Amino acid sequence: MNAVMPTGGLSLDQAPRLSIPAAFFLTLPAGILAAGFILMFTGSTALITPLMPQTLALVHAATLGVLAMGMIGALYQMTPVIAGTPVPFTRIAPLVQALLVVGLAGFIWRLLGGPIWSMSAAIFCFAIAFLAFLIPLGWALLRPGTNNETVQGMRLAIISLMTVTLIGLVMARGYSGHGFPDNRFLWMQIHLTLALIGWVGGLIMSVSWQVIPMFYLAPVVSKTLMRLLFSLLLAGLVLPFVAIFAAQEVSDFLTPGQLAAIGALPAAVVVWLLHPLLILRNISRRKRRRRDTSLMFWKAGLIIALLLIPSAILVFLLPDPRWQVLFGWLAIWGWAGMIMHGMLSRIVPFLVWFHRYSARVGLEPVPSMRSLLPQRRIQIGLVLHLSSVILGVAAILIQQDMLARLTGVILAATAISLGSMLFHVLKRRPD
Amino acid sequence: MGKSVSDIFTVLGFEKPDIVDLRDLEAPEPMEKILMSCSELAVGDFFLAQLPHIPTPLFPHLEARGLKWWVHEQEDQSALLLIRREQ
Numbered sequence: 001m002n003a004v005m006p007t008g009g010l011s012l013d014q015a016p017r018l019s020i021p022a023a024f025f026l027t028l029p030a031g032i033l034a035a036g037f038i039l040m041f042t043g044s045t046a047l048i049t050p051l052m053p054q055t056l057a058l059v060h061a062a063t064l065g066v067l068a069m070g071m072i073g074a075l076y077q078m079t080p081v082i083a084g085t086p087v088p089f090t091r092i093a094p095l096v097q098a099l100l101v102v103g104l105a106g107f108i109w110r111l112l113g114g115p116i117w118s119m120s121a122a123i124f125c126f127a128i129a130f131l132a133f134l135i136p137l138g139w140a141l142l143r144p145g146t147n148n149e150t151v152q153g154m155r156l157a158i159i160s161l162m163t164v165t166l167i168g169l170v171m172a173r174g175y176s177g178h179g180f181p182d183n184r185f186l187w188m189q190i191h192l193t194l195a196l197i198g199w200v201g202g203l204i205m206s207v208s209w210q211v212i213p214m215f216y217l218a219p220v221v222s223k224t225l226m227r228l229l230f231s232l233l234l235a236g237l238v239l240p241f242v243a244i245f246a247a248q249e250v251s252d253f254l255t256p257g258q259l260a261a262i263g264a265l266p267a268a269v270v271v272w273l274l275h276p277l278l279i280l281r282n283i284s285r286r287k288r289r290r291r292d293t294s295l296m297f298w299k300a301g302l303i304i305a306l307l308l309i310p311s312a313i314l315v316f317l318l319p320d321p322r323w324q325v326l327f328g329w330l331a332i333w334g335w336a337g338m339i340m341h342g343m344l345s346r347i348v349p350f351l352v353w354f355h356r357y358s359a360r361v362g363l364e365p366v367p368s369m370r371s372l373l374p375q376r377r378i379q380i381g382l383v384l385h386l387s388s389v390i391l392g393v394a395a396i397l398i399q400q401d402m403l404a405r406l407t408g409v410i411l412a413a414t415a416i417s418l419g420s421m422l423f424h425v426l427k428r429r430p431d
Numbered sequence: 432m433g434k435s436v437s438d439i440f441t442v443l444g445f446e447k448p449d450i451v452d453l454r455d456l457e458a459p460e461p462m463e464k465i466l467m468s469c470s471e472l473a474v475g476d477f478f479l480a481q482l483p484h485i486p487t488p489l490f491p492h493l494e495a496r497g498l499k500w501w502v503h504e505q506e507d508q509s510a511l512l513l514i515r516r517e518q
Binding site: 081082084210213214215216217220223287288290350353354358359361362363368369 | 454455456457458459462463466467468469470471483484487488492495507508
């Protein structure tokens with residue numbers, strides 16, 4: 001947009017009500033609490049191998065109950081602002097949220113020994129929830145007012161989520177009395193790659209282009225670099241499929257899973273090496289070095305991201321399934337979880353200030369955004385979250401039951417801290 | 432900045448308002464400063480600011496206050512924002 005834009009653009013009614021993202025964000029602590037309880041009650045059983053039902057329950061409490069809730073809430077909020085197009089039918093957002101919560105409860109229940117019908121119900125709830133979310137959001141992202149690099153990344157994340165959901169639903173049928181698909185492990189690998197790299201990585205990367213300069217005054221990443229990283233990410237998400245279908249003609253020595261992993265390498269390098277290095281460098285060059293605990297979350301998450309490729313190499317080379325669990329723990333709760341927690345501590349006060357106070361600026365005294373959430377509350381969350389990541393790593397490596405249960409306790413404490421922080425900010429209203 | 436401000440915003444005519452540089456402020460401080468300054472604008476007056484990026488969330492507030500605005504994105508993705516109180 002290099003020309004002068006005339007008056008016009010977003011109207012107040014295009015931005016969603018604060019209650020929509022806030023409701024999703026408030027569900028996050030419940031997801032963390034669920035993960036904490038699973039660890040408290042199953043102990044190290046959930047940390048031995050990724051194929052244990054307890055591990056799958058733990059992983060999905062974190063990915064669906066925490067990451068997806070935060071990302072869906074954020075997408076409802078960000079899409080009209082960044083893409084310049086309102087998301088239609090946002091009135092069904094509470095239904096999406098309720099179906100996700102009920103679906104996740106049924107999913108976890110079945111994996112922890114519940115009846116078969118609870119998984120069937122979970123599949124039904126997830127299918128309706130994701131359709132009700134993806135269709136309106138996809139509609140808005142396909143016809144954006146602004147087609148910048150962030151919008152392209154959001155689109156890629158949404159397409160990844162669509163594929164992840166489809167594969168996930170087919171695999172979940174294995175727990176509802178139907179068989180698992182052929183090549184279950186290969187499909188699981190694709191599910192995991194698309195979820196972590198395409199959906200989570202794609203969204204973290206594209207959103208960082210906007211929020212890191214906006215909230216922390218770090219240098220803006222050049223469009224050329226954004227496009228290069230996006231192309232590599234896209235290539236790394238498409239190549240695994242090519243590798244699988246061409247597997248027999250390409251190699252007699254590598255399994256389709258190994259070929260798919262090699263195909264995903266460009267994308268993995270983007271989200272777990274180039275993007276973290278680039279953002280860490282930009283953060284170190286920011287214009288105003290104000291102490292900000294939410295930035296510490298970003299730094300911790302990005303540093304943990306740098307451990308993921310070495311960790312994936314260990315998974316590739318060593319047969320011990322603990323390395324796979326360690327990789328998942330670091331990726332979900334270390335990298336994505338830390339960044340999500342940090343973003344909430346920055347974005348929720350911003351949204352509250354924007355929705356409830358900004359219209360009064362210049363007309364009456366209003367509190368500053370920073371005064372809405374004391375840094376002390378964010379610091380407590382940081383210490384708890386980081387402690388749980390470290391304790392979890394120790395529990396996975398040592399396979400000590402008490403450590404695993406203690407990790408669950410710290411996760412629960414993190415959930416309480418985050419919940420209390422969110423309530424503290426969201427209850428603030430003008431006098 | 433290649434072009435002059437009056438080349439970018441022809442609506443300025445011969446007026447040359449000072450550019451208030453808000454690029455070194457983190458969100459939402461630029462919005463706060465702009466809304467504070469605009470509350471003091473007299474009818475027909477301009478307010479010109481340079482921001483770190485296009486301030487999309489600000490626009491509905493400007494419109495709600497009856498202010499007319501024009502924005503220009505620069506090569507470095509910073510933005511020039513011109514605001515006028517018309518009534």
